Amino acid sequence: MKILVQAEAFDLGAEVDAMRAGRTDIGAIANFVGLARDMNEGSGVAAMTLEHYAGMTEKALAKLVDEANARWTLLDVTVIHRVGRLLPGDPIVLVAVAGQHRGEAFAACEFIMDYLKTQAPFWKKEETSDGERWVEARASDDAAAARWNAS
Amino acid sequence: MTLRILYFARLRERLGMAEETLDFAGATAADLVAHLRARGGAWAEELAAGRAFRVAVNQDIVALDAALPDHAEVAIFPPVTGG
Numbered sequence: 001m002k003i004l005v006q007a008e009a010f011d012l013g014a015e016v017d018a019m020r021a022g023r024t025d026i027g028a029i030a031n032f033v034g035l036a037r038d039m040n041e042g043s044g045v046a047a048m049t050l051e052h053y054a055g056m057t058e059k060a061l062a063k064l065v066d067e068a069n070a071r072w073t074l075l076d077v078t079v080i081h082r083v084g085r086l087l088p089g090d091p092i093v094l095v096a097v098a099g100q101h102r103g104e105a106f107a108a109c110e111f112i113m114d115y116l117k118t119q120a121p122f123w124k125k126e127e128t129s130d131g132e133r134w135v136e137a138r139a140s141d142d143a144a145a146a147r148w149n150a151s
Numbered sequence: 152m153t154l155r156i157l158y159f160a161r162l163r164e165r166l167g168m169a170e171e172t173l174d175f176a177g178a179t180a181a182d183l184v185a186h187l188r189a190r191g192g193a194w195a196e197e198l199a200a201g202r203a204f205r206v207a208v209n210q211d212i213v214a215l216d217a218a219l220p221d222h223a224e225v226a227i228f229p230p231v232t233g234g
Contacts, residue, residue, distance in 0.1 A: 034234050050233065051160055053226060056210035081233060093234050113234060119212070121226075122233025123160035134161040137203065137230030 001077050003061045005052060007084040010094050019076050019098050026075050030105035031096040032113050038088035040135070046127045048135075050083045050092070053121035057081070064115040068097070071111065072104035079112065081122065111148055118145040152176075152221040154183070159228035162204065165193045180206045181215040183225065203230050 002018075004010075012033055020026050036048055065077050076098040086092060095112050099105040124135040154173045163169050177183055184206070188198045198204065205212055207226040208219060219225065 052233070053157070053159055053207075053210075053228070056207060056226065059210050117234040118231065120233050121159065121207070121228060121231050123229065124232045125160070134229065135232040137232055 001062075001065055002079070003058060003065065004080045005054075005057050005061075005083060006080065007082060009082070009091060010080045012091075012094060012096075015078050015080070015094060015096055019078060019096060023075075025100065026098045027100045028102040028105040029096055029098045030102065030109040031094065032109050033091050034093040034113075036086045036088050036090045036092055040126060043128045043130060045088060046129075047085055047087050048124050048126045049085045050081075051123045051125065052081075052083050056121050060120045061116070064112055064119060067115065068108040068112050072099065072108045074099050074104060074108055077108070077112070079116070081116075081120070083122070114141070114144045114148065117141040152219065152223075154219065154222070155224045156183075157224065157226040159226065161229050162197055162227055165197050167193070175219075178218055179215065180208065180213055180217045180219060180225070183219060184215065184227075187227075198227075204228065205230060 012031060016029055019029060038045055061079050065079060074097055078096040080094040082092055095109050097105045097109045118141055126133055126135060152175055154175050156173055157170050158166050158168055175183060177186060184198050188195050205228055208217055208223050
């Protein structure tokens, strides 16, 4: 398991290579990369700054990876989330999940992202032509996380 | 009890404070929120009933009826928006 909160960019290929290096038991690696968009809520976004709660962030990410490990048989998980100022097109978050088969890898990857969206203490502030604004939490993110409890 | 209280994101900006140490006589997170709300102004607005905010005690998100241990690190922040 690898959990990083960092200002620097990450390299998806390098992370996947590191995950499978030296082992032949992995049959599937599912990954997700979230990117900063140039548009949100109908107006252009020139940049965004990600704030986090240092200490709790790492703990919250470890907790949701533990939860994924309790639900599925996983061989490895990497979560990297960036903080600081990001420009449109910049990668924000990476989740990579290795399993024996694709089913658990896909499911755990989606589960980790859905929980990260509602549980990990990060906040986005956008720079728009109308000034700065904090991004509001979405009800659809709460719904996406809640469906894992229903099934 | 003595609490270390942290504020993040929009709350930090609106309250004009990132961190404070507070001597506090209440027992639960709800008591603390009521105490802070009584400061009036932005405190009363941002922590009003019906406003969305989260409380974490020693870095775990808790419900408002959670007890506060002495010397706890309490954080109050808006719903998270990472990912």
